[in-house]
Amino acid sequence: MRITIDDISIECEEGELLIDVMLNNNINIPHFCYHQDLGADGNCRMCMVEIKGAKRPQIACDTFVKENLEVITKSENINEVKRSILELELLNHPVDCPICDQAGECKLQDYYMDYGLYESHLTTPKTKKGKAIELGSNVMLDQERCVLCTRCTRFTSEITKTGELGIIGRGDSARVGVAPGHELNNPYAMNVVELCPVGALTSKDFRFKQRVWFLDTSKSICHGCSRGCNISIDYNETKYTREKIHRFRARRNARINQSFLCDYGRLSYKELNNSFKGTSSSIEDLKELLKEDKKLALASPSLSLEQLQAIQTLCQTHNIKLFCLAYYDESFGDGWLKTNDKSANLASVKKLGICTCQEEFDAALQEAELILNFDHTLLKHQEFGNKKSVQFTSTHLPPACGYCFGFANFAHDTGTLINCEGITQKFYATRFRDKNPSLSELLEQLR
Amino acid sequence: MSFRFNQENTIKIASLLNRYPQKKALILPLLWLAQKQEGFISDAAMKNISEFLELPLMHVYSVASFYTMFRFAKNEKKVIEVCRTLSCELNGSEDIKKYIQSNYSDRFEIVEVECMGACSGAPMCTLEGKYFENVTPQKIDKVFNDN
Numbered sequence: 001m002r003i004t005i006d007d008i009s010i011e012c013e014e015g016e017l018l019i020d021v022m023l024n025n026n027i028n029i030p031h032f033c034y035h036q037d038l039g040a041d042g043n044c045r046m047c048m049v050e051i052k053g054a055k056r057p058q059i060a061c062d063t064f065v066k067e068n069l070e071v072i073t074k075s076e077n078i079n080e081v082k083r084s085i086l087e088l089e090l091l092n093h094p095v096d097c098p099i100c101d102q103a104g105e106c107k108l109q110d111y112y113m114d115y116g117l118y119e120s121h122l123t124t125p126k127t128k129k130g131k132a133i134e135l136g137s138n139v140m141l142d143q144e145r146c147v148l149c150t151r152c153t154r155f156t157s158e159i160t161k162t163g164e165l166g167i168i169g170r171g172d173s174a175r176v177g178v179a180p181g182h183e184l185n186n187p188y189a190m191n192v193v194e195l196c197p198v199g200a201l202t203s204k205d206f207r208f209k210q211r212v213w214f215l216d217t218s219k220s221i222c223h224g225c226s227r228g229c230n231i232s233i234d235y236n237e238t239k240y241t242r243e244k245i246h247r248f249r250a251r252r253n254a255r256i257n258q259s260f261l262c263d264y265g266r267l268s269y270k271e272l273n274n275s276f277k278g279t280s281s282s283i284e285d286l287k288e289l290l291k292e293d294k295k296l297a298l299a300s301p302s303l304s305l306e307q308l309q310a311i312q313t314l315c316q317t318h319n320i321k322l323f324c325l326a327y328y329d330e331s332f333g334d335g336w337l338k339t340n341d342k343s344a345n346l347a348s349v350k351k352l353g354i355c356t357c358q359e360e361f362d363a364a365l366q367e368a369e370l371i372l373n374f375d376h377t378l379l380k381h382q383e384f385g386n387k388k389s390v391q392f393t394s395t396h397l398p399p400a401c402g403y404c405f406g407f408a409n410f411a412h413d414t415g416t417l418i419n420c421e422g423i424t425q426k427f428y429a430t431r432f433r434d435k436n437p438s439l440s441e442l443l444e445q446l447r
Numbered sequence: 448m449s450f451r452f453n454q455e456n457t458i459k460i461a462s463l464l465n466r467y468p469q470k471k472a473l474i475l476p477l478l479w480l481a482q483k484q485e486g487f488i489s490d491a492a493m494k495n496i497s498e499f500l501e502l503p504l505m506h507v508y509s510v511a512s513f514y515t516m517f518r519f520a521k522n523e524k525k526v527i528e529v530c531r532t533l534s535c536e537l538n539g540s541e542d543i544k545k546y547i548q549s550n551y552s553d554r555f556e557i558v559e560v561e562c563m564g565a566c567s568g569a570p571m572c573t574l575e576g577k578y579f580e581n582v583t584p585q586k587i588d589k590v591f592n593d594n
Binding site: 157162163164165166167168169170178179180181182 | 490493502503504505506507508509512513
């Protein structure tokens with residue numbers, strides 16, 4: 001089936017929403033309340049389009065495509081409609097963009113510059129509402145900035161089914177809030193910050209830390225568990241500070257995480273700022289060490305497929321027994337995004353045929369004289385007595401008696417992960433190089 | 448503090464249950480009964496209703512706060528509601544309102560409300576939910592001083 005949007009012919013399927021077709025084809029359509037993973041609500045009226053044959057403008061989020069539908073998104077008439085709607089949305093808005101954390105990624109700002117540009121008609125004082133309200137779970141609410149799109153309340157009532165958020169009051173006193181004496185409390189709560197198209201909901205963890213226009217973004221995969229949720233890593237490097245990662249945002253993938261991320265995964269960015277700061281041992285010493293008998297290596301199941309392959313090759317050439325133990329946590333999974341298997345890449349480990357047996361590992365550990373640990377948390381802080389040990393680490397370790405090599409963490413490396421459903425995905429490095437080499441580069445030197 | 452519907456209201460609720468295909472349709476009648484029973488809607492009453500209807504507490508609070516006639520705090524004073532909609536306005540509710548405000552605002556809480564469906568007796572006001580129609584300053588003095 002074909003439809004025409006602004007004189008461009010577009011292929012689409014019967015029963016699709018017009019706004020979905022537009023979003024999937026990167027056609028600019030302003031909207032607040034519609035969200036591809038929350039569905040249509042039709043309350044903001046920003047997605048008005050002209051449809052040939054229809055008497056008056058229609059909202060694209062409530063229009064299903066029909067054969068030969070002709071849609072106009074830009075015209076004098078429709079811009080005037082959007083301008084009036086926007087004026088009503090912004091009527092009681094405090095216009096405090098200079099101190100608002102959303103500035104730069106705010107839909108109100110964008111649409112005002114695209115369609116607004118009017119002088120306010122308001123002669124009476126603006127309605128005052130609550131500001132800087134702590135909702136719980138790191139979420140801060142400013143009721144005056146809200147456009148009442150109800151994305152956040154629909155998220156808690158339809159997605160998490162916890163129903164903490166709702167609209168209180170009506171008319172110009174309507175505002176988002178929690179029930180008296182209650183707070184926003186669920187393991188996915190911080191998604192509402194990202195869902196909010198304006199500066200009403202902001203993250204306590206991120207706000208006032210960085211202006212978003214100073215941030216760069218790289219495509220990555222969350223390493224928190226085996227689900228492999230798609231994320232964007234927001235980072236920057238300023239004149240006087242080394243590169244720092246400021247937040248994770250969910251990157252839409254309809255097959256895996258839609259547009260959502262659990263709070264555990266979202267806050268796991270902090271570990272990435274804790275890279276190895278010490279000096280790595282000499283590679284020549286390591287070459288000497290590898291001449292020992294009875295060697296054992298333990299690899300983290302969250303390493304990328306490429307890293308695991310490099311380790312496996314090393315182990316085969318030097319006759320090292322290689323193991324990989326899963327990070328398993330019975331209490332973590334929840335049947336939605338979180339899985340009990342907290343290793344990001346166990347599927348790759350199995351694909352490469354690396355031994356994951358705990359008993360065999362325990363037995364080998366007893367016998368081994370040299371232990372190589374590739375970033376596995378089990379052996380990271382362990383003392384080995386008179387056995388020699390080599391730590392390959394992506395996080396900072398206190399100076400220990402053994403040998404230690406730092407390597408770049410997943411934000412600074414490119415690689416492949418296979419998630420719990422067998423989906424193979426790539427993640428990409430940020431623009432700035434880490435002080436430490438990548439694990440593959442490091443192992444290359446041992447050849 | 449806990450809340451339970453009294454015997455009389457529990458019987459009412461049981462008969463109301465048969466009236467609607469879905470239990471959640473009872474939300475407004477239940478809020479009304481709770482307000483009648485206690486004089487206002489307490490947090491405990493909303494919790495009780497949300498558990499009874501199997502709805503999130505926030506949903507109940509959202510609905511209750513939408514309607515201005517539900518109150519969330521106990522009244523210190525008795526409430527006078529003065530209608531300000533068209534029929535009463537045309538029949539002089541503005542003067543009545545001013546008269547009540549200047550003479551009774553210390554003893555009563557005065558609220559302006561929209562049409563209460565007694566246009567034939569405009570102008571009208573209520574005291575504690577009881578209707579008084581065709582009110583004049585003399586009639587007001589008589590009724591309010593008795594209370």
